[in-house]
Amino acid sequence: MNADWTGCKNILCIRPDNMGDVLMSSPAFRALKETFDCKITLLTSPAGAVIARLIPAVDEVITCHLPWVSHPAADDSITQLISILTSKNFDGAVVFTVYSQNPLPSAMIAYLAGIPNRLAWCRENPYHLLDCWMPDPEPYQLIRHQVKRDLDLVAAIGAYTADDHLALATDKNRWPAVAGRLTQMGLDLGKPWIIIHPGVSEEKREYPFYHWIVTGQNLIKELNTQLIITGSFEESQQAEKLRSFIGKSAFSVAGTLDLEELSLLISHAPLVISVNTITSHLAAAMGCPIVVLYALTNPQHLPWRASGIALTYPVTAVLRSRNEIVRQVGHWMPQIFMVSPDEILAAAKEILTRGFHGAVPELVPLQK
Template sequence: MNWSGCKNILCIRPDNMGDLLMSGPAIRALKHTFNARITVLTSSMAAVITPFMPEIDEVLIFDVPWVKSSVEAGPNNFAQTVELLKARQFDAAVIFTVFSQNPLPSAMLAYLAGIPKVLAYCRENPYQLINCWVPEKEPYQFIKHQVQRDLDLVASVGAHTTDSQLQLKIDQTLWESITQMLNQELDTDTNKPWMILHPGVSEKKREYPPLQWALTGKELVKKGYQLLITGSASERRLTDELASAIGHGAVAAGGKFSLQEFICLIAHSPLLLSVNTGTIHIAAATQTPVVVLYAQTNPQHTPWQVPHIVLPFSIPDNLKSNNQVIVHLDNTVYNKSDPMPLPEEILNAVEALMGN
């Protein structure tokens, strides 16, 4: 099917911020190959990053009921979204998914909106719902990084890019005021070794225990590193308690930065130490080295094209998914128990990336 005339393209990526960031290069390929206007339909959680993604022209927000969300979407929201999409008269739609997700509910949105071309991976034959169908082979035959998976999807309709890195707009004019805040309010001297420690998680199963974070932080401070402990406003208690447990050399910065400031902060940080959450993909987009404590949930979501060290650990059985594709991963890829990384392992990884 020829996509050369597709100038008004809808990209559906209805999950989290990190997922949308990883779709950025594929969206860029669509935009540049077809000289198209790109509209993204995404969740309220992911929409916050879209002003900083240069590939995106417009954003529509719909917290779909088939993706985990704190927002409840009723039937009226579905019908209203269909009418909104119909009015936009899109030439084509691309549905980006993780291999454990079913694209058909999103495809139904596009079908009811009358979008003539719909591209997606799908495990079963979607017939009229997805008329540009790429049979889903992950994870049973192979596993690709999510960025590569999305690039390969759009390549099937002729969309390519020579730049496959994640990208974010960085307002460098903010760095002066951020530096002042670090030096004066947060007792962090950017002329001496420092790093961001980002402990917050969106899911309990990705959590690295606060006690272990505190022990790790103390080891890092002993080595002369200053720790800026970041998080959202809702994570302020976590950052405060962790800074207090570590003591001198660690500073709590929960809720201190807007997202725009946080992107600039990460861009200037010598290193990010974090769990596997959206923050590691911001670091990849700013080319900031990453040490990631990686809960074994999605093997394809490691930092992309940036210096990094992954320290994997198994998640408790009671927190594992009942999604049968994920169960397959647990029985094959993750069939060996990996303990939580020890503080000395984390310290060694940090020093390896910091060049010490």
């Protein structure tokens, strides 16, 4: 690796994935910005762009449906995108990936846009597509948390930060309006309340609906608490159905909060109980304790630097990834059973009534 990044002042970060992926890459964005005192532009998906605007290190966002990333559509013009990138005169591009992703399509875009310095982890020899090639040791030699993977990547060009936590810039002045809407729904903010988040973007990470009903009813009965059910607009009908089954003291705000409002809600919550989706990473960023129901899709995306408890459960065989690298790692996952509502209740009690302050582990333990 011969490239010198010391003079780079206009860096493109490529992370065309979901919100949680972008948030986990944010400490690496911070490292680049602090080290090179540069402008950071993020090329990401429309979903990723929603959270990118709350990440302090990101100065500009470019959105595109790239055809090699899972999205509902992939109809943006790659030729037009390359023209846009060329016009911005970037002097460096960093491609961020999960170990099961191939970075070369994104590297090709940066190459065609004439960006002189291009950095990525890559299993294959990229030849001229990457002038800063970092041979990828994952997952066969080691597995790191995604945040560590991204920080190790930018460390290869001398970029570091003293603060590797997730963080979002939210407007605290918006909280009274959110609190007012909760009060109008009937929630008593003067009494105990917690958040539950059942919705997932992928079916394989779903926790059974019936278990959510029992969990909600147990939490209200045993902890004398109110429940706020969160979710996206697409998840609002399911959230309302769950609310109706749980009954009194449950309230759904699914589809009514934007991302910043949801982050503020989480920042005021004593506990979040969530599947492994963006809400679990928001809890980590906002410093809220969490019980994360973690489907074993991969071992490296647990909430980073979070306080709380992780309860893992298996993915149904028919829903497991067809990516061979992911499947190989799946063989190393522990053999476990579905998490029960009683286990969730016990974890919530541990945090709320016993003052548990332990940390969510960085990785799911593997057994090769």
